[in-house]
Amino acid sequence: MENTNKLFHLLYQKTRLMTKELNEHLQKHDLYSSQWTILYCLKNNGPMTQSDIWRYLLVEAPTITRTLVKLEESGWVMRTQGNDKRERLVSLTEKAKNMLPIIEQEVKTFEQKMIKHLTDEEQDYFFNILNKLGTLTIEKGE
Numbered sequence: 001m002e003n004t005n006k007l008f009h010l011l012y013q014k015t016r017l018m019t020k021e022l023n024e025h026l027q028k029h030d031l032y033s034s035q036w037t038i039l040y041c042l043k044n045n046g047p048m049t050q051s052d053i054w055r056y057l058l059v060e061a062p063t064i065t066r067t068l069v070k071l072e073e074s075g076w077v078m079r080t081q082g083n084d085k086r087e088r089l090v091s092l093t094e095k096a097k098n099m100l101p102i103i104e105q106e107v108k109t110f111e112q113k114m115i116k117h118l119t120d121e122e123q124d125y126f127f128n129i130l131n132k133l134g135t136l137t138i139e140k141g142e
Helices: 004-029 033-045 050-057 061-073 094-114 120-132
Strands: 077-081 088-092
Touching: 004 033, 004 094, 033 050, 033 061, 033 077, 033 088, 033 094, 050 061, 050 088, 061 077, 088 094
Parallel strands: none
Antiparallel strands: 077 088
16 A cells, blocks of 8 residues: 555544444443443453553553542442552452453444445455564664
8 A cells, every 4th residue: 555644544543433432332321332342351351460460551650540540439440459569459359350241242232233235255364464563563764
């Protein structure tokens, strides 16, 4: 593709659109997509330190901390002391464990709506392409 600006502009537009629409679906649970991402991460990986979460999600530490504070205040997660005094271990509350299957099904329905025009083969191809994005090593001089 000659003009990568068009490609990335479209990618950013679609990402914003999906985030906006997902937020609308999550609103009834008083959640946003950024919060859902953390809950989903904890559901799949079990309790994690705050630093493990921001490294895994590729989000800056202060952003994760702010989001965790909101999730803790809303009763979705609890933070406890980890192996040392500075480490905070984040885990799901009973509320989260009870509600996540319902929310996850709603998110899955939303995601199916987003990809309804893609064949299974196209979905696999898209997944593989996204996995390659940003992973190429740029050699010196290129």
